[in-house]
Amino acid sequence: MGSPLSPDRLLAALRAEGVNVIEYGSWRTRDRGTRGAGWGPINGVIVHHTVSSGTDSSVELCYDGYAELPGPLCHGVIAKNGDVYLISAGRANHAGVGDGDVLAAVIDERPAPDPSEGTVDGNAHFYGFECVNLGNGSDPWPPEQLDAIERSAAAICRVYGWSAASVIGHKEWTNQKTDPRGFSMQTMRERIDRRLDHAPSKPVPAPAFEPFPGxxxxxxxxxxxxxxxxxxxxxxxxxxxxxxxxxxxxxxxxxxxxxxxxxxxxxxxxxxxxxxxxxxxxxxxxxxx
CATH class of the missing domain: 1.10.101 (Muramoyl-pentapeptide Carboxypeptidase; domain 1)
Incomplete structure (x- = not known):
């Protein structure tokens, strides 16, 4: 449990874990902080899939949202090549309501029960990463993307001093969702715990790339x-x-x-x-x- 990270601390934590971060739009100030139960205390990380293809359109969708669900729809979008697009540092519409018993298990860092109720606003308590994938069970999860999921979740766990038990899939938060589909969250938690047993990777040096000229x-x-x-x-x-x-x-x-x-x-x-x-x-x- 802890206070939300400032944009600078979130960015630094991800880069320290070796994540290739792309700052998208006005991500530092874009949030849904005036809605629902607010933002914080922070208790964990939720992993999602986008049910979409293509990096550009997926990032834009998560940044803008849509009529029924305004953006941002997560904190970071993880592309198939492993790039992580930061689109918010505040409250985001990604988790929705979920099971209070699951939240209690995440806080205690113990295995969570199967979700059965929708009583707690997860948007107030979890960082969320949307991963570009159709979610049909056959769309591949490239190694680079799985590595970025591992690194991104580990980065946040390392800052707060959590184990990988603080990282869950959306389907583990609510029985109304099936994401992420196509890889095992238990296996991902094992990967995250192995990473947390060691010092963070050196930051990936930021190459000198031309900024988009418009x-x-x-x-x-x-x-x-x-x-x-x-x-x-x-x-x-x-x-x-x-x-x-x-x-x-x-x-x-x-x-x-x-x-x-x-x-x-x-x-x-x-x-x-x-x-x-x-x-x-x-x-x-x-x-x-």
């Missing part, structure tokens, strides 16, 4: 070394539509190559029109020039 930058069809660096990364990722180059002048070949990258990230239709967006740009990791 949609208008590309629509102006610029001449820039950023375009060259982007094109080279697209070639490295097997997304080339270049007959020659790439070069510094934005061309149709850049547009077509970037559309291939968007499709590789799971997007289609107007979401794969070739104009770079922030989430796919961050995922491409264009070296700073």
């Amino acid at each position: 949609v208008d930058f590309f629509r102006s069809r610029p001449w820039s070394p950023i375009v060259t660096a982007m094109g080279r990364r697209l070639v490295d990722e097997g997304c080339s539509a270049y007959a020659e180059g790439p070069g510094p002048q934005w061309t149709v070949a850049d547009l077509r190559s970037y559309a291939k990258w968007q499709r590789k990230q799971g997007f289609s239709g107007s979401d794969a029109d070739g104009w770079p967006g922030r989430v796919t740009w961050d995922a491409l990791r264009v070296p700073k020039v």
Whole structure:
């Protein structure tokens, strides 16, 4: 049990555990703090799946929410490549009501009973991580994503001095949910406990990547070394539509190559029109020039 972490402490804890963190939008101030039972005391971590595909659309959904459930819908979105997008440091609409006996077990750090009641507002007590997965039991969980789940949960447990018994799946909080589906939460807790038995991993050095220059930058069809660096990364990722180059002048070949990258990230239709967006740009990791 403890007070919520400040945005800086949350970010530092994740990075100290070796998590590749991407700060998304106004995550430091975006929350649902005026709703429900408030935010805190903090008692644990809940792991979810998004029932969606594609990093960009999943992050946007969790950040914005929808008419029936306003965002943020979690604190971090864990992509299939292991990147963790922070979208809130405050109260988030992720847990909903759950079983008070489960909360008591989490607080005591003992095995939780099967949930049967919905009497406690979990949004006040748990950090939540949404993991990009269709949740159909056949959508794969890449090793990089499972590693990021382990590291993210361990980071929070380490700050508060908890064991992995403080980490549960959404389906272990309420009998109204089935997530996460496709891996064992018990096995994940064993992984987290093994990690907590050792000092945290060294932080992953933050490479010097080009920040997203904005949609208008590309629509102006610029001449820039950023375009060259982007094109080279697209070639490295097997997304080339270049007959020659790439070069510094934005061309149709850049547009077509970037559309291939968007499709590789799971997007289609107007979401794969070739104009770079922030989430796919961050995922491409264009070296700073």
